[in-house]
Amino acid sequence: MKALIIGGGIAGPATAIALRKAGIDSVVYESHPGGADTIGVFLTLGSNGIDALRTIDADAPALAAGFPTPAIDMVSTTGKSLGRVRTSRPDGDITSRTLKRADLYRAIRGEAAHRGIRIAHGKRLVWAQDTADGVRAVFADGSEEYGDLLIGCDGIHSTVRGIIDPAAPAPSYSGLIGLGGYTRGVPVDAQTGSYRMMFGKRAFFGYVPAPDGEVWWFANLPRPAEPARGELENIGPEQWRRELTELFAEDTGPAAALIRAARAITPAGPMHALPTLPVWHRGRMIAIGDAAHAPSPTSGQGASLSVEDAVELAKALRDRPTIESAFAAYEALRRPRVERIVKQAARINNNKAAGPAGRIIRDLLMPLVLPRLANGEQSRQTYAHHIDWDTTTAAPPRPGTRTHL
Ligand SMILES: Cc1cc2nc3c(=O)[nH]c(=O)nc-3n(C[C@H](O)[C@H](O)[C@H](O)COP(=O)(O)OP(=O)(O)OC[C@H]3O[C@@H](n4cnc5c(N)ncnc54)[C@H](O)[C@@H]3O)c2cc1C
Incomplete structure (x- = not known):
């Protein structure tokens, strides 16, 4: 086969x-x-x-x-x-x-x-x-x-x-767009490998310190209307840096500082499911x-x-x-x-x-x-899901049997 x-x-x-x-x-x-x-x-x-x-x-x-x-x-x-x-x-x-x-x-x-x-x-x-x-x-x-x-x-x-x-x-479009970045030299209130995620006032932010000291972060921004093709691609990292810093300015925590000092900001994309x-x-x-x-x-x-x-x-x-x-x-x-x-x-x-x-x-x-x-x-x-390679896959249910939610 x-x-x-x-x-x-x-x-x-x-x-x-x-x-x-x-x-x-x-x-x-x-x-x-x-x-x-x-x-x-x-x-x-x-x-x-x-x-x-x-x-x-x-x-x-x-x-x-x-x-x-x-x-x-x-x-x-x-x-x-x-x-x-x-x-x-x-x-x-x-x-x-x-x-x-x-x-x-x-x-x-x-x-x-x-x-x-x-x-x-x-x-x-x-x-x-x-x-x-x-x-x-x-x-x-x-x-x-x-x-x-x-x-x-x-x-x-x-x-x-x-x-x-x-x-x-x-x-379907989730109503959110996502992007992320990598920052060094900004102290954060989380240990290596420990994620912190914040429901901010205007957007969602997550970050995790990597073992080499760099902080990896991402942001999810509400955008009710799905961005048109090419719309997000035209926004460069510096414009995102400005917009995001402003967006998280009122929230407690290191979000704004991490964004301001980022060495790299990834391109933004609409989040689909x-x-x-x-x-x-x-x-x-x-x-x-x-x-x-x-x-x-x-x-x-x-x-x-x-x-x-x-x-x-x-x-x-x-x-x-x-x-x-x-x-x-x-x-x-x-x-x-x-x-x-x-x-x-x-x-x-x-x-x-x-x-x-x-x-x-x-x-x-x-x-x-x-x-x-x-x-x-x-x-x-x-x-904890585990697949046992050695067990045999069961026969499919008979036609007409409801098998999904
Ligand atoms: C920003 C972001 C963050 C994410 N975070 C997480 C996370 O934390 N944890 C997690 O588990 N998942 C996460 N995901 C989702 C995860 O990346 C996907 O679920 C996963 O990549 C799906 O794997 P896949 O092989 O089905 O599809 P993909 O990884 O998308 O691979 C599809 C491949 O098919 C190729 N292809 C497309 N059309 C054709 C064609 N017509 N002919 C030939 N090749 C074609 C594409 O080029 C691509 O290489 C995230 C996704 C994004 C965008």
């Missing part, structure tokens, strides 16, 4: 590695000529994502590229503590890590290359279809490839998703990772869920007798989990964009509800 994997971000190479472990060959087709690194952005790889990478023996380079970040302290605009959110497995066995997105891409791609998996760059998929006994993929450069199945790992603005279901919903996708697969094609279920970056789970998807899909293809039944079994397993996490992130986004009255209610209620939401069963389900 040969799989055509579309997209060489996180889900793509992770899927290729997992398929190789399951005895299935694949080639990864990536549209960017030299990789798909996003400049400068950092992210958290959850303990569940690390655990999934470990299942396919590919966790070491990602661990080496990041630093441990076990929890987040949430504070209000006045610096009042709103509670601590645990972002790792409660047993402390695996701790979530913060790392540059580009470093995570490099780490996973390196593991794929190490196993002899081919990643073809400059290959933008434009069309695909099932044939009598396989699948045909057509690329923008006019070339074609044939395989037994096609896996769309082509991210939140997926082409594969629309080929599988032309009526598929588009990602794909809450629910009715059709994940058709025939021999399936969408996984952000292409099927993108949580907003607020969740801190997009990358981790993509790796989990990769492992579960490879297992299902290993265990089920046909591609279609493997896809159905995979969806039944994954849909409830990913949609729960996507919904949680959407709720937090609403709090980030709260108006004056909403802020008062949020600051009163958050210390009461946060411990239950963030450190209880929900958190355990998210961060």
Whole structure:
């Protein structure tokens, strides 16, 4: 069996590695000529994502590229503590890590290359279809490839998703834009690896000191109307520095000072999510990772869920007798989990964009509800998730059985 994997971000190479472990060959087709690194952005790889990478023996380079970040302290605009959110497995066995997105891409791609998996760059998929006994993929450069199945790992603005279901919903805009930066020499009230996130008066701000003393920070700014294409790209770092410094001027804490002294500010982008996708697969094609279920970056789970998807899909293809039944079994397993996490992130986004009255209610209620939401069963389900490679993927439920939320 040969799989055509579309997209060489996180889900793509992770899927290729997992398929190789399951005895299935694949080639990864990536549209960017030299990789798909996003400049400068950092992210958290959850303990569940690390655990999934470990299942396919590919966790070491990602661990080496990041630093441990076990929890987040949430504070209000006045610096009042709103509670601590645990972002790792409660047993402390695996701790979530913060790392540059580009470093995570490099780490996973390196593991794929190490196993002899081919990643073809400059290959933008434009069309695909099932044939009598396989699948045909057509690329923008006019070339074609044939395989037994096609896996769309082509991210939140997926082409594969629309080929599988032309009526598929588009990602929704969260009402927030995001950007970040890196600063040295500004003292902060947090220890190395300890996140602090502030619901500021006018915007949301998070920061974490890295082991080398640099402080990594990000800001989420409410923008009710979705920015037009190119609008944010035209705003340079110095203009952001001025706007952000002013935006956080009234908040307690180091936000304004960190922004003023930043050595680098990353480009801003609108924050999107794909809450629910009715059709994940058709025939021999399936969408996984952000292409099927993108949580907003607020969740801190997009990358981790993509790796989990990769492992579960490879297992299902290993265990089920046909591609279609493997896809159905995979969806039944994954849909409830990913949609729960996507919904949680959407709720937090609403709090980030709260108006004056909403802020008062949020600051009163958050210390009461946060411990239950963030450190209880929900958190355990998210961060302690483990995939057992040796168990067999169960048969898909019979048609008509409700399998998702
Ligand atoms: C600012 C920001 C912060 C984030 N923070 C976090 C975080 O803290 N924790 C977390 O877990 N996640 C975070 N995320 C989300 C995370 O980056 C994504 O969930 C994750 O990258 C999804 O992996 P993926 O492989 O599905 O898609 P992607 O990583 O987007 O990869 C898709 C790949 O497909 C390629 N592609 C697209 N179209 C085609 C085509 N037609 N043909 C061929 N190739 C194509 C793209 O070039 C890209 O390389 C954040 C995202 C952003 C933007």
